[in-house]
Amino acid sequence: MSQVPSGPAAADDLGPVLWQASPERAAACTMTRFLTWLSEREGRDFPDHDSMWAWSVEETDRFWAAMWDFVDMRSPTPWTAVREGDTMPGVRWFPGASVNFAERCLRPGADDDPALICLKEPAAGGQLEPRTITRGQLRRDVAALAAWLRSVGVRPGDRVAAYLPNIEHAVIGCMAAASVGAVWALLSPDFGSEGTIARLSQLEPTVLLAVDGYHWQGRTIDRRDVAVELAASLPTVRQVVQVSYAFPGEPLPGYAADGPAVTAWVDAIATDAPLEFEQTDFSHPLWVLFTSGTTGMPKGLVHGHGGILMEGLKWAHLYADLGLGDTYFTYTTTGWMLWNSQLLGLAAGSSIVLYEGSPGYPDFGVLWEAAGLVRAKVFFLGAALVTATQNAGIVPKERADLSCVQTIQVSGSALPTAGYPWVYENVSADVRLDSTSGGTDICGAFVGGNDLLPVRAGRISGPLAGAAIAAWDDDGKPVTGEVGELVITRPMPSMPLHLWNDTDNARYLDSYFDPWPGVWRHGDWITLYSDHSVVIHGRSDATLNRDGVRLGSSDFYGVLEAMPQIQETLVLGVEQPGGGYYLPLFVVPAPGHELDDELIAAIRTELRTKRTPRHVPDEIIAAPAIPHTLTGKRLEVPIKRLLQGVPLEKAANLAAVDDPDVVRWFAEFARTRSVGGSAST
Numbered sequence: 001m002s003q004v005p006s007g008p009a010a011a012d013d014l015g016p017v018l019w020q021a022s023p024e025r026a027a028a029c030t031m032t033r034f035l036t037w038l039s040e041r042e043g044r045d046f047p048d049h050d051s052m053w054a055w056s057v058e059e060t061d062r063f064w065a066a067m068w069d070f071v072d073m074r075s076p077t078p079w080t081a082v083r084e085g086d087t088m089p090g091v092r093w094f095p096g097a098s099v100n101f102a103e104r105c106l107r108p109g110a111d112d113d114p115a116l117i118c119l120k121e122p123a124a125g126g127q128l129e130p131r132t133i134t135r136g137q138l139r140r141d142v143a144a145l146a147a148w149l150r151s152v153g154v155r156p157g158d159r160v161a162a163y164l165p166n167i168e169h170a171v172i173g174c175m176a177a178a179s180v181g182a183v184w185a186l187l188s189p190d191f192g193s194e195g196t197i198a199r200l201s202q203l204e205p206t207v208l209l210a211v212d213g214y215h216w217q218g219r220t221i222d223r224r225d226v227a228v229e230l231a232a233s234l235p236t237v238r239q240v241v242q243v244s245y246a247f248p249g250e251p252l253p254g255y256a257a258d259g260p261a262v263t264a265w266v267d268a269i270a271t272d273a274p275l276e277f278e279q280t281d282f283s284h285p286l287w288v289l290f291t292s293g294t295t296g297m298p299k300g301l302v303h304g305h306g307g308i309l310m311e312g313l314k315w316a317h318l319y320a321d322l323g324l325g326d327t328y329f330t331y332t333t334t335g336w337m338l339w340n341s342q343l344l345g346l347a348a349g350s351s352i353v354l355y356e357g358s359p360g361y362p363d364f365g366v367l368w369e370a371a372g373l374v375r376a377k378v379f380f381l382g383a384a385l386v387t388a389t390q391n392a393g394i395v396p397k398e399r400a401d402l403s404c405v406q407t408i409q410v411s412g413s414a415l416p417t418a419g420y421p422w423v424y425e426n427v428s429a430d431v432r433l434d435s436t437s438g439g440t441d442i443c444g445a446f447v448g449g450n451d452l453l454p455v456r457a458g459r460i461s462g463p464l465a466g467a468a469i470a471a472w473d474d475d476g477k478p479v480t481g482e483v484g485e486l487v488i489t490r491p492m493p494s495m496p497l498h499l500w501n502d503t504d505n506a507r508y509l510d511s512y513f514d515p516w517p518g519v520w521r522h523g524d525w526i527t528l529y530s531d532h533s534v535v536i537h538g539r540s541d542a543t544l545n546r547d548g549v550r551l552g553s554s555d556f557y558g559v560l561e562a563m564p565q566i567q568e569t570l571v572l573g574v575e576q577p578g579g580g581y582y583l584p585l586f587v588v589p590a591p592g593h594e595l596d597d598e599l600i601a602a603i604r605t606e607l608r609t610k611r612t613p614r615h616v617p618d619e620i621i622a623a624p625a626i627p628h629t630l631t632g633k634r635l636e637v638p639i640k641r642l643l644q645g646v647p648l649e650k651a652a653n654l655a656a657v658d659d660p661d662v663v664r665w666f667a668e669f670a671r672t673r674s675v676g677g678s679a680s681t
């Protein structure tokens with residue numbers, strides 16, 4: 001673990017209230033209904049969110065039992081306990097209960113109600129053209145695809161993989177796989193074949209749903225070659241379902257004749273079938289989400305049907321105030337957990353909006369136009385996209401009628417303080433701006449706002465019910481008003497069941513429960529204030545989070561260190577004051593090579609094509625060597641802290657590194673570059 005930053009503690013100055021719900025809105029929201037209902041049920045008063053939160057993390061079992069009833073979870077067999085076990089990981093939730101994620105998502109609403117509103121980025125000079133898929137149509141297509149999956153031999157526990165953009169086929173595919181009890185894994189087609197194979201091959205999928213292409217910034221990106229390569233490189237795949245989306249009407253790509261069978265999407269969903277749901281155990285695996293760390297293969301986080309439903313329905317009802325008839329618009333790619341979490345909008349009875357394409361084409365006004373067009377009640381987007389709109393000088397309320405938007409949720413990275421008043425001036429004076437944060441790891445949020453809490457610039461309102469968060473110092477002591485490590489001290493239902501292929505939990509324990517066994521260390525620096533409001537300062541580990549896009553350094557090292565011209569590399573992500581992010585790559589050329597323009601260009605191309613265009617560094621710099629700990633790990637966090645302006649003696653322990661002179665070289669580089677500037681983060 002790295003040392004808690006030793007900069008000055010931020011002052012506990014709350015700042016002015018920018019927004020507070022009207023008495024009418026506060027009285028009508030689901031959170032108020034829940035507090036009233038809970039007070040009656042528990043025979044004690046819960047006057048506000050804070051009192052409920054404090055109880056929820058003390059009385060974990062009573063809280064989740066109440067949640068089960070409030071969100072109307074149903075099981076053909078009763079649960080016998082809320083939990084078995086208390087020590088993370090390894091807690092088993094609601095033993096005895098059977099739930100199916102797809103069944104719950106498809107349950108609410110009449111057949112005529114909208115389920116999916118599909119949008120794609122407009123063609124040059126064109127308009128946004130929403131296309132609605134009703135709940136009846138969605139149910140029909142899921143039933144048909146699920147029956148097809150069964151017909152080709154897919155059984156509970158088998159893996160169904162997909163390489164699709166944010167289009168209806170991905171939602172139908174996920175629901176169909178979940179109906180059968182198969183494990184779903186979705187990769188975004190901005191990923192190159194190598195990164196996709198590194199992830200999917202671990203799962204040994206039997207079926208692959210693959211797209212022909214997608215849209216990005218006015219271009220149609222052809223992915224037919226990648227689809228063919230995936231089919232050829234994943235030997236366990238027996239069936240490919242080809243989605244013709246970007247090149248409709250064109251022949252199927254040229255899959256190898258001796259490879260898997262290939263079926264066109266339209267044929268796979270051609271036959272009507274009854275909706276049938278495998279009655280899966282509460283903890284049956286639902287999907288695998290990948291995150292990539294500093295070493296080893298990308299980690300496959302396995303989430304369960306019931307845990308994702310409990311956590312997500314809590315969030316959708318209480319914190320997003322979603323219900324029947326509402327429209328929920330999340331801007332996401334299929335590579336972010338926001339894609340998965342938006343599905344909980346369906347489970348809450350709302351329609352969800354699938355936007356395929358770039359958020360900035362033709363400009364950053366387009367998403368706001370889309371939010372107005374679909375009459376979104378809740379609009380969720382990366383905080384960096386709010387900043388991008390602001391920087392582009394776009395005034396959303398001049399571009400669209402946004403009176404429908406009651407809540408704007410932002411996440412991924414911290415919204416700079418100046419972004420808050422900007423929203424109230426340029427989007428709407430009456431909107432709850434909800435800065436929220438969580439992670440792919442739990443496919444949910446730990447902290448955020450709700451309709452009963454005020455909005456203040458630069459502050460996240462507080463922890464969510466059931467999330468026992470704390471800020472701990474290096475000695476594992478809770479701190480208030482000072483920067484500490486974000487920890488979660490009580491189990492949450494959507495924590496991973498396990499990591500894929502991690503039979504003894506070694507990687508799981510190492511990733512989240514080190515150095516404090518039984519306590520989840522999330523990997524963020526956080527300040528928790530006495531009023532429970534929160535500021536997140538950035539990653540405390542070496543995970544890169546570039547403007548809300550999470551990247552793993554091992555994905556860089558894997559590609560670069562296969563290049564014969566390179567001996568070793570170090571990639572860093574440096575949060576900067578004001579919300580900026582700097583991603584430098586340090587390169588030690590192999591003997592006989594130098595970091596010239598040709599090598600720099602080759603590095604950019606390798607990362608762009610073998611990983612994603614988002615992996616291209618801001619700067620590529622020659623270094624004399626890369627420093628390591630005495631056990632051989634790259635010194636990522638200490639060097640990052642040097643670049644953030646932390647003095648050498650506080651950033652690194654020179655007695656514990658293999659080459660102190662190299663660390664001094666980085667300290668000198670940081671001094672001359674001054675790219676960071678905040679000693680406290």
Ligand SMILES: CC(=O)CC(=O)SCCNC(=O)CCNC(=O)[C@H](O)C(C)(C)COP(=O)(O)OP(=O)(O)OC[C@H]1O[C@@H](n2cnc3c(N)ncnc32)[C@H](O)[C@@H]1OP(=O)(O)O
Nearest residue numbers: 190216336337338382384411412439440547548549613614
């Ligand atoms: C953290 C969690 O775990 C929880 C979440 O999921 S929250 C996730 C929320 N995150 C977000 O919403 C992310 C918001 N940020 C962004 O969209 C962007 O950083 C930004 C719009 C703010 C800045 O845009 P940018 O500087 O162009 O960076 P970015 O979008 O990463 O693109 C980098 C390059 O990749 C390209 N690119 C990105 N996606 C691409 C795609 N699908 N296909 C082709 N090219 C793509 C871009 O065009 C750009 O290319 P150039 O360098 O040639 O211009």
